[in-house]
Amino acid sequence: MNKTGKKEKAGEAGKTFEEKIRVLETRIRHLENELRLTKEESEQSIQNYYDLYSNMERKVIERTREFKALQKKMARAEKMEALGLLAGGVAHDGNNILAGIVGYLELLHISMAKDDENMEYVEGALDASRQMAAMINDLLTITRGGMEEKKPLSLNHLVEEFLASPTMLELKKIHAGVNVKTSLMSDLLNIKGDGYALSKVLLNLTSNAMDACKEGGVVEIATKNIYVEDGIAQADLKLSSGEYVVLTVRDNGVGIKKEDQSRIFEPFFTKKIMKRRGTGLGMTLVYQTIKEHDGIIEVNSVPEVGSTFDIYFSATREAFEIEVPENETRITDLEGKGEKILVVDDVESQRNILTNILSRLGYEASSAPSGEKAIELFKDNEFDLVVLDMIMPPGIDGLETYRRILTIRPGQKAVITSGFAETDRVKEALKIGAGQFVKKPYSLVRIGRVVKAELSKG
Amino acid sequence: MFCLSDMSRDLTQEGGVVSGTSEVKGESNGEEQRNPALLSLMDLVSQSQISSIRGVVAGILDIIDNPAANVRALKEIIAIDPPLTAKVLKVANSAYFGSRKTISEIDQAVIWIGFDALKEIVLSQKVCEIFEQGHEVEGYSRASLWKHSVAVALLGKMIFRREFGERGENAYAAGLLHDIGLIVEDQLMPYKFREVLQVSKKERKNLIWVEKKVLGFEHAEVGGVISEKWDFPDELSMSITYHHKPDKLGASEFSKLASTLFVCEYLCRGGEFGFGDARYQEEELYRYCLRRLKLSPVALQLILKDMRLEFARMEGRGLFKV
Known part of the structure; x- marks a missing residue:
């Protein structure tokens, strides 16, 4: 419609009527186009807001759910x-x-x-x-840190040992109608763990499984290796990639109700009618032990169908040593020959018990109520052995006492005792010369054997 | 011949540069065969700071080209560029957009100033970065070139919208990027570029013509090669390449944008939107483009007037600065 090259000057005065009309027409056309485009863009914007909004809404719902789950946990x-x-x-x-x-x-x-x-x-x-x-x-x-040091061990070995143990035989006697099967992978990898604590896990899971079974029920204990590829979830668990050993205890008993499944690890939580008295802490111990082994436990249970407990441990390639089981000891084997022993403990009953035990075993036992008193005694007396309690507030502890004794009597033999498990300070005492650590409460046999062994050392 | 000292700092010594400014001949007018000097210049570009804008710019151009692209795609692109995000938010909070709330997130920016405006801001803020890099060669002003580019971009967009009834986002992008070749010459071959400017001024010759004589190529070609290498949409790279000679594209689908670019540049030459490159003897090509685009001088005058208003508004509200 328009010829180019004409010297039209829009926006200037002195235009003809025709020219003014053309300017207005153009202006209207421009505005129409802008209007249409703006409308299109607005519609698209609304879509954009909607996208953003629904996305945020979904996120909020998701986060809220996550948050609630986390709160519960x-x-x-x-x-x-x-x-x-x-x-x-x-x-x-x-x-x-x-x-x-x-x-x-x-x-x-x-x-x-x-x-x-x-x-x-x-x-x-x-x-x-x-x-x-x-x-x-x-x-x-x-x-608290009831764990012993973790050593390489075989779960198969542990299961076999457990099945042959007197505890298991007793369990079988109580649940005569329950059949216990095993399905152990032959070339199972080792794991690093505390054999004693893990055998307790096994005991608790098995005895619970047997309790859950009716007459003719079956309990299966299984082990297997699995390899987890990066990012692939094994069931519902998020395991990082690597080699795992899985211990499974499965029963076809009464099962656990869904609402109870999250509570079974709580102390003293039970829905069982006890056939025999437990400590009420079995599953808590299981949970704790697995946590300390950096393991993961998964519970799958359907009421009236049965329960499966899968425990995932990281595998290790270290080989294990078979420990020589302790022999039965007779009291006469423990008797001393009048060696002088000093018992250091801040609790009077403890001092009395131990000096009594030691006297009865034929030692010449005396006692001190604190580390400081013990050091005084060492200044004028010699002892073949000192039995040191680790924690004696408000005085110096067993380690410090032992350190000071060593300055008076280098090479002094010592045995450390404590109500708690082996701590770093206990380890330190063992490092500087103490022979053994005995956990309280000590039985006559245990303390007797340790004292005897320590005295007979070169 | 050039001074040796000049040559030594010049980054494209080899590459068949025609020497001797006194014996300039007629335009070779050859096809777009790739000239070795141009190719070695591209190697320099890929190692220079100019390439730093490649990823973000190509990403935004893709979003502009794809009508289905959403805000999330844009967010992903700028999320990896925190300084850019900061600049974009600063612009979004400027008086120009007059938002009452402080915009502190890209999501908010989309809501308050709109997706389309946001795309333009992101693109212009990113492209602007290369106008800020390096030293300036005397004889022209980088700030003027940036102003020129924004003016061409705005004008191109308005022509597309008002005359063609199209969104004109590509026209805006093409406007911002059409003289990227000049930035390359200015930064990577400053001595020769200075000479180009001097000769152009002294002999009153078109910059493009002097570039071809002195460098062996002109900045539209440089821009074209870059936009191809950087995977810009075809429409964009073709119109950048041909924005000095849109007639060579004939009736192809890309000639519309290339011709529009030419018209916009023509209208933004000299004066407040020029950058010191006066154009000589181009009226014929200009008239050709107007015919090709069916643009009337009346319409162009109206649009140019509005563009000036818009530009003044942007400048007055601190929307951009170099």
Whole structure:
């Protein structure tokens, strides 16, 4: 419609009417185009906002769900921790008290004639005390570093040992109608772990499985190697890539209700009608032990169908050593020849029990109520052996006591005892010369053997 | 011959440069065969800071080219460039957009100033980076070139919208990038480029013509090769390559944008939107383009007037600066 090259000057005065019309027409056309494009763009913008908005909405829902799940998990963890702290405190003090009870009972037991009419009561009391000690031991394991050093071991070996153990035989006797099968992978990789704690895991899972079974039920214990590729989820678990060993305990018993599944690891949580008394801490111990092994436990359970517990441990390529089991010891093997032994413990009952035990075993035992007092005694006396309690507030601890004794008597033989598991300070004491560590409460046999062994060392 | 000292700092010594500014001959007018000097210049470009804008620019051009692309795609592109994100947010918060809320996230920017405006901001902020790099060669002003590029971009977009009834996003991008070849010459061969400017001024010859004589190529070709190497959409790289000779594209689909670029450059020569490259004897090609695009001088005058207003508004509200 327009010819180029004309010298039209839009926006200037002196235009003809025709020219003015053309300017207006053009202007209208421009505005129409702008309007149409702006409308298009607005519509697209609305779509964009909608996309963004729905995306955010989805994110909020997702995050809220994640957050709630996390909150629940955290609440559970906090509860476990609080319970752990409480239980730990109770267990520690209770352990000391129990050590007194067991100690005096053992002394009473030894001093009684075999045909004493009260023997039955004493043995009953000892039995009950031992059960209490087992429970406290569980509690201590759960609450703080009850773990021994982790060594390479074979789960197959552990399962076989467990199946042949007296505990298992007893379980089989109680659940005579339950069949226990194994399915162990022959070239199973080793894992690094605490054999004692893991055998407890096995015991708890198996005994629970057997409890869950009805007459004719089957419990299966299985092991296998698996390899996890990076980023591939094994069931619902997020495992990082690598080699794993899986321990499975499966039963076809009553199963666990969905709402109870998250609670089974809580201390003293039970839905079972107990056939025999447990400590109430079995599954808590299982959970704790697996956590300390950096393992993962997965529970799959359907009521009236059965439960499966899968535990994933990281595999190790280190070989394991088979430990020589301790031989049965007779009391006469433990008897001393009048060697001088100093017992250092801040708790009076503990001192009395140990000096009594040692005297009975034929040693010349004396005692000191603190590290400081013990050092005084060392200045004027010589002892063949010193038995040191590790924790003696408010005085110096066993390690410090031993250090100072060593400056007076280099090469002094010593045995360390404590209600807690082996700590770094215990390890340090062992490093500078102490022979062995004995965990309280010590039985006559255990402390007797350790003292004897230590004295007979060159 | 050139001074040796000049040659030594010049980055494209080899590459068949025609020497002797006194005996300039007629335009060779050859096909777009790739000239070795141009290719070695491209190697320099790939190692220079100019290449730093490649990823983001190519990404935004893809988004502009793809109507289905959404805000998330744009966010992903600028997320990896925190300084750019900061600049974009600064512009989004400028008086020009007059948002009452402080925009602190790209999502918010989309909501308050719109996706289309945001694409333009991101592109112009990124392209602007190369106008800020390096030293300036005397004889022309980098700031003027940037102003010129923005003016051409705005004008191109408005012509596309008002006259052709199209979104004109590619026209805006082409406007911003059409003289990228000049930046390359200015930064990577400053001594020769200075000579080009001097000769052009003294002999009153078109810059393009002097470039061909002194360098063996002109900046539209440089820009064309870059936009091809950087995988810009074809429409863009073709129109950048041919923006000095859109008639060579005949009736091809790309001639519309190339011709528009030519018209815009013609209208933005000299004066407030020029950068010191006066154009001589191009009226015929200009008239050819107007015919090709069916543009009337009345319409162009109206659009140019609005572009000036818009430009002044942007400048007045601190939207851009070099």
